[in-house]
Amino acid sequence: MAAFEPSEEQQMFIEAARKFASKELRQHAREADEHGDLAGTVLAGGWELGLLQASIPEQYGGFGERSAMTGVLAAEELAWGDLSAALALSAPNLVAFPVLLCGNDDQKAQILPHFCSDAYAPASAALIEPRFDFDSTALKTTATRSNGDFVLSGAKCNVPFAAEAEWMIAYAALDGKTEAFLVKKGTGGVTVKDREQNMGMKAVPLYSVDFHECRIPASQRLGGDRGTDFALLLNCSRAALAAMAVGVARGAYEYALDYAKNRQAFGEAIAQRQSIAFMLAEMFVDIEAARLMIWETAWLLDEGRDATRAACLAKNFADEMALMVTDRAVQILGGHGYIRDYPVEMWLRNARGFAVMEGIAIV
Amino acid sequence: MIDFETPAEIGKRLEFVRRVACEKMRPQARHYDEHEHEVPWDFINLMWDTALKTGQSFRSGAQRPDQGPSVASTALVHIIESLSWGDAGIYLCGPGAGLGGAAIEATGTKEQKERFLARYREGKPKWASMAMTEPHCGSDTAAIRTTAVRDGDHWVLNGEKIFVTSGHKSLIDSEGLSVIWATIDPSAGRAGIKPFVVEAGTPGLKVTKLEHKMGIRASDTASLVLEDCRIPLDNLLGSAEVVDRTKGFKGAMATFDATRPSVAASALGIARASIELLKDLLAQEGITIRYQAPRNLLSAIERDVVDMEAQLRAGWLLTLKAAWLMDQRRPNTVEASACKVKAGDVVTKVTQKAVELMGPLGYSRKLLLEKWMRDAKINDLFEGTGQINRLIIARRLLGYSSAQLK
Numbered sequence: 105m106a107a108f109e110p111s112e113e114q115q116m117f118i119e120a121a122r123k124f125a126s127k128e129l130r131q132h133a134r135e136a137d138e139h140g141d142l143a144g145t146v147l148a149g150g151w152e153l154g155l156l157q158a159s160i161p162e163q164y165g166g167f168g169e170r171s172a173m174t175g176v177l178a179a180e181e182l183a184w185g186d187l188s189a190a191l192a193l194s195a196p197n198l199v200a201f202p203v204l205l206c207g208n209d210d211q212k213a214q215i216l217p218h219f220c221s222d223a224y225a226p227a228s229a230a231l232i233e234p235r236f237d238f239d240s241t242a243l244k245t246t247a248t249r250s251n252g253d254f255v256l257s258g259a260k261c262n263v264p265f266a267a268e269a270e271w272m273i274a275y276a277a278l279d280g281k282t283e284a285f286l287v288k289k290g291t292g293g294v295t296v297k298d299r300e301q302n303m304g305m306k307a308v309p310l311y312s313v314d315f316h317e318c319r320i321p322a323s324q325r326l327g328g329d330r331g332t333d334f335a336l337l338l339n340c341s342r343a344a345l346a347a348m349a350v351g352v353a354r355g356a357y358e359y360a361l362d363y364a365k366n367r368q369a370f371g372e373a374i375a376q377r378q379s380i381a382f383m384l385a386e387m388f389v390d391i392e393a394a395r396l397m398i399w400e401t402a403w404l405l406d407e408g409r410d411a412t413r414a415a416c417l418a419k420n421f422a423d424e425m426a427l428m429v430t431d432r433a434v435q436i437l438g439g440h441g442y443i444r445d446y447p448v449e450m451w452l453r454n455a456r457g458f459a460v461m462e463g464i465a466i467v
Numbered sequence: 468m469i470d471f472e473t474p475a476e477i478g479k480r481l482e483f484v485r486r487v488a489c490e491k492m493r494p495q496a497r498h499y500d501e502h503e504h505e506v507p508w509d510f511i512n513l514m515w516d517t518a519l520k521t522g523q524s525f526r527s528g529a530q531r532p533d534q535g536p537s538v539a540s541t542a543l544v545h546i547i548e549s550l551s552w553g554d555a556g557i558y559l560c561g562p563g564a565g566l567g568g569a570a571i572e573a574t575g576t577k578e579q580k581e582r583f584l585a586r587y588r589e590g591k592p593k594w595a596s597m598a599m600t601e602p603h604c605g606s607d608t609a610a611i612r613t614t615a616v617r618d619g620d621h622w623v624l625n626g627e628k629i630f631v632t633s634g635h636k637s638l639i640d641s642e643g644l645s646v647i648w649a650t651i652d653p654s655a656g657r658a659g660i661k662p663f664v665v666e667a668g669t670p671g672l673k674v675t676k677l678e679h680k681m682g683i684r685a686s687d688t689a690s691l692v693l694e695d696c697r698i699p700l701d702n703l704l705g706s707a708e709v710v711d712r713t714k715g716f717k718g719a720m721a722t723f724d725a726t727r728p729s730v731a732a733s734a735l736g737i738a739r740a741s742i743e744l745l746k747d748l749l750a751q752e753g754i755t756i757r758y759q760a761p762r763n764l765l766s767a768i769e770r771d772v773v774d775m776e777a778q779l780r781a782g783w784l785l786t787l788k789a790a791w792l793m794d795q796r797r798p799n800t801v802e803a804s805a806c807k808v809k810a811g812d813v814v815t816k817v818t819q820k821a822v823e824l825m826g827p828l829g830y831s832r833k834l835l836l837e838k839w840m841r842d843a844k845i846n847d848l849f850e851g852t853g854q855i856n857r858l859i860i861a862r863r864l865l866g867y868s869s870a871q872l873k
Contacts, residue, residue, distance in 0.1 A: 388805070
């Protein structure tokens, strides 16, 4: 039976995430962006929300079940506070969720308890490659079989927490198909290089990583011989990033609306002019639509149905929407929008990243 | 709990509607486009007979006022979307209480609803139209000049109405009615505007013209002239005795809350038809859409199609939400305008893009793509232009009155 709003329980969850984002994330966002660093207290505070533990079954040390819907609800709220912080806080998901979704029993038992401790512990995913024609379904990084092991070779970029993470999932083409491999910190043949210098998302540490004849035991291939349902992981990733795009856009929309009601020109608030008011109306409509498309994708994922098309459409729509909305927010603030004293230019820089980034978040 | 499952009881009705769209509408689409004002009686009789047999009109999401949540509006937008996929012009000819019925549902008393709507459950096919627009005013509905003056036990109506969808069918082709918006006090602005029911055959009401249009040519768009048209006192919807000066225009707005999701659904049916045909034609040329590929690696055509599909889905989910809110008996003014804005934009752009992508084939009348582009545009115009709906949304978002945001 259709319903287009959260249940009471879901709403309480949203409120908790919103309160945290409002009190803890938003105020640190600019400083974090300027210094390329997130305050440790932010990550510790975010971990106390217990989002990931609530997604891991009791037998592995958690206290709940993973739900893509809960994931996208959280992702929107956290990204509303600060995109970099949202990415950092959900970085442990990058290993935990693929293991939950595609791992075998041994891998679950080995990996998942690691994410149920009281302290935040980042994890990492090496998917993106430094090429204009990067395609996650046709990777240039290769995995080849060698004496019962797998050997990984190739170059990756935009790898979150590559230097800090205890566990990373490296994605590589095995027989032309994208497969995932669990890589422990310190594995030979993995070189973590410089921190990426990107236009936005600056406070979340992203690195270039080289794999040079990196030997991975067969037991660390995600899913064992069965392998990985990469299409599923990609859909979950698209839902997560699209939800974050909505969060960023909603923040920019709210800020611009507030500004437009207060900024006077020609003797009245600029929001009283249709050129401004209509922009705000269109921003609102597309934010609403994107959110519904993401919820539909998450619902399909939780129902165990194919979400490939829905995820594609939601991601494409949300990426474009976030760019449109944040650009207009800058436009509504006029010259002030371009000044770093205001947050909207940061949100525009952050929003541009969504269409480029794949696999740096997952629900 | 967020849930996108289509209610099961809608499925069965949709099966029938989809078959009608496929077999009875789509094959006739070009004929009625090229024979403007010819009435598609086969379709009309089929839909009317089916509605009588099942007790469920496909033109009205009428809800019993004393009942709780239902799926009536949700069912309606699904049905309208499917019928418009068949043909939007023929869909608009569908018999039933339709637009006029929505006004009666939104503003009438229990007695009036029974008196005026019972006819749509029996006898021969009938229509109900709604007359708002006048030659000098469209979006500015407060500027209506048609007057209603009380004379003993009657209201006397004088004025001219244009762009009345199914005006001819409701007043000439059937024993239907039209809801006429008129002012009882021109100095009172919005507050003086009230809905009046004028039944077919009432002396003083004439259908003077049928418009020739860019698209939806099967649908009649009529001009009405009211000359000392006398109607009973209790044909004023709401209350005949106590004239509440605050309620009149709100009734018009409540009507639009109900009808805008229906217009959005019709628009999106056309958009879906265009996208489906486009994808079929592309597939014949060996072009399929790679939903997993990154956006920057899609071909120009693939990217256009992905965008068209994404925009369609955006519009459709907004429409479902607006209908769902109605079914929950909750306010949906912003959502109704939001889905109408989006659907009007989407269908206009999607159908124009489909013509472009098919090149000379798209422009040719051998295919329906060019017709759908012509049909599409009305959805950004009637039942509130895109601009008026943006205004309604913006006022709500900003907390502005119509004086603060003009």
